[in-house]
Amino acid sequence: MRFDLVTIFPEYFEPLNLSLMGKASDAGVVDIAIHHLRDVTTDRHRTVDDTPFGGGAGMVMRPDIWGRCLDNLLDDEIPTDTSDKDGTVGHLSDDGTEDQGQKPPQVDPSTQRRVLAIPSAAGVPLTQAIVEDLASASHIIVACGRYEGIDQRVADHYRQRDVEVLEFSIGDYVLNGGEVAALVLVEAVARLLDGFMGNPHSLEEESYEGGLLEYPVYTKPREWNSLPVPDVLLSGNHERIRQWRLMRAIERTVERRPDLLTKIDPASLGSAGRERLASLGYALGAPGQVSRLTLREAHIDEGDALADLAARTFPLACPESLPREAIDAFIAEELSPQAFASMLASPHSHRILVAQIDGQLVGYTLTLLGEPESVPAGIAKMRGVGTGGAYLSKCYVDAQWQGSGIAGALIERAAEDAASLGARFLVLGTNEANARAQKFYKRHGFRKVGRRTFDVGGVVNRDVVLVRNLTPDEE
Numbered sequence: 001m002r003f004d005l006v007t008i009f010p011e012y013f014e015p016l017n018l019s020l021m022g023k024a025s026d027a028g029v030v031d032i033a034i035h036h037l038r039d040v041t042t043d044r045h046r047t048v049d050d051t052p053f054g055g056g057a058g059m060v061m062r063p064d065i066w067g068r069c070l071d072n073l074l075d076d077e078i079p080t081d082t083s084d085k086d087g088t089v090g091h092l093s094d095d096g097t098e099d100q101g102q103k104p105p106q107v108d109p110s111t112q113r114r115v116l117a118i119p120s121a122a123g124v125p126l127t128q129a130i131v132e133d134l135a136s137a138s139h140i141i142v143a144c145g146r147y148e149g150i151d152q153r154v155a156d157h158y159r160q161r162d163v164e165v166l167e168f169s170i171g172d173y174v175l176n177g178g179e180v181a182a183l184v185l186v187e188a189v190a191r192l193l194d195g196f197m198g199n200p201h202s203l204e205e206e207s208y209e210g211g212l213l214e215y216p217v218y219t220k221p222r223e224w225n226s227l228p229v230p231d232v233l234l235s236g237n238h239e240r241i242r243q244w245r246l247m248r249a250i251e252r253t254v255e256r257r258p259d260l261l262t263k264i265d266p267a268s269l270g271s272a273g274r275e276r277l278a279s280l281g282y283a284l285g286a287p288g289q290v291s292r293l294t295l296r297e298a299h300i301d302e303g304d305a306l307a308d309l310a311a312r313t314f315p316l317a318c319p320e321s322l323p324r325e326a327i328d329a330f331i332a333e334e335l336s337p338q339a340f341a342s343m344l345a346s347p348h349s350h351r352i353l354v355a356q357i358d359g360q361l362v363g364y365t366l367t368l369l370g371e372p373e374s375v376p377a378g379i380a381k382m383r384g385v386g387t388g389g390a391y392l393s394k395c396y397v398d399a400q401w402q403g404s405g406i407a408g409a410l411i412e413r414a415a416e417d418a419a420s421l422g423a424r425f426l427v428l429g430t431n432e433a434n435a436r437a438q439k440f441y442k443r444h445g446f447r448k449v450g451r452r453t454f455d456v457g458g459v460v461n462r463d464v465v466l467v468r469n470l471t472p473d474e475e
């Protein structure tokens with residue numbers, strides 16, 4: 001790839017001789033030439049700017065000067081004179097000196113992509129996606145402005161010729177000129193080119209790949225200034241390490257760059273990742289859709305809203321064989337507005353947590369506390385159940401949000417809530433045919449301790465009974 005960097009301060013580009021970039025130039029992976037804009041001026045003062053039409057502070061760079069310089073580069077002539085009267089750097093070579101008069105390689109015009117990149121605080125934000133796209137260009141010219149910028153007609157004119165023009169910004173702050181941004185662009189693009197990286201694997205797992213910021217990294221010593229390396233990284237358990245890194249990446253992204261969440265593919269996070277995200281207040285819906293999610297206790301006046309939600313969601317967990325009338329009878333009896341109102345009126349024995357998006361309830365858990373009423377008699381007697389437990393009676397999420405991690409975030413909240421109120425375990429029953437629910441509960445630390453029957457509108461259903469310990473010290 002050929003880069004032509006045009007500037008009135010060529011010394012800014014001396015760092016391009018360093019490190020991997022210097023090696024890439026030597027190896028011919030990139031061909032970087034620096035050009036002094038003043039070399040195409042004809043007046044005694046080598047003027048490149050003038051006062052702005054319309055008034056205002058500062059100076060604007062003249063389009064005719066830029067045009068002469070850019071025409072030279074685009075017509076693939078020998079680059080403008082790079083003699084180093086002012087310390088100008090020309091084509092870079094091994095020792096960082098210039099290779100005078102080295103002609104850029106000719107490219108097939110049918111496949112070449114020519115880009116004129118113009119750094120500007122008013123440009124589009126440069127992103128990894130843009131950088132990846134630029135990596136397939138054959139020729140990138142970077143026109144570094146100073147003062148108030150370059151006359152707009154330069155960008156407009158070359159856009160009309162077969163040149164892609166990119167006015168880009170490297171962040172929301174103001175620089176004195178485009179040179180630093182040009183260095184940023186060259187480095188970001190060049191490192192993607194074949195043959196640039198010593199270890200191409202280091203390109204694989206990086207910030208912005210998969211849409212998340214990179215996880216924190218550690219090396220020796222194991223303890224430094226009383227700060228230990230997280231134990232999991234020393235465990236040798238690759239799956240645990242992968243999960244830990246994913247969780248830290250999610251937390252960082254939420255904390256530092258929540259704007260990036262819209263670009264995440266929910267599938268790339270896995271269930272645990274989506275649940276972590278939900279517990280931090282973000283639910284991923286349709287592609288590109290991120291919704292703010294609130295997890296909280298139900299309010300005393302939410303009986304009707306809860307009854308609606310319960311009526312929508314209860315059927316989702318019933319086996320196909322269950323008649324609609326039985327489901328409706330159960331809803332009318334157990335999940336009515338009055339039933340919820342009375343549960344909400346006894347918050348010490350009935351804990352209801354809700355998930356809310358855009359003012360709507362989209363999920364809830366109902367936990368019964370305070371034995372002996374909390375745990376159904378059939379379950380209380382089971383081996384492995386013990387005393388001092390809470391009964392997770394309901395955990396439901398609207399169909400539209402299933403798979404978004406909301407249920408996982410809710411159940412973790414419910415477990416914390418029950419533990420904080422003294423419960424030593426959480427127990428539940430779920431239909432034995434509902435493999436999805438069982439898998440979900442097992443992922444959340446539940447294990448099967450038995451079976452029971454469960455009456456839905458007069459029809460007997462077979463449930464498995466699952467228990468999760470809430471006292472980490474025991475077990």
Ligand code: 6GU
Nearest residue numbers: 119120121170173175181
């Ligand atoms: Cl590309 N140029 C200037 N002058 N200021 C900037 C910038 C570019 N990006 C952020 N600030």
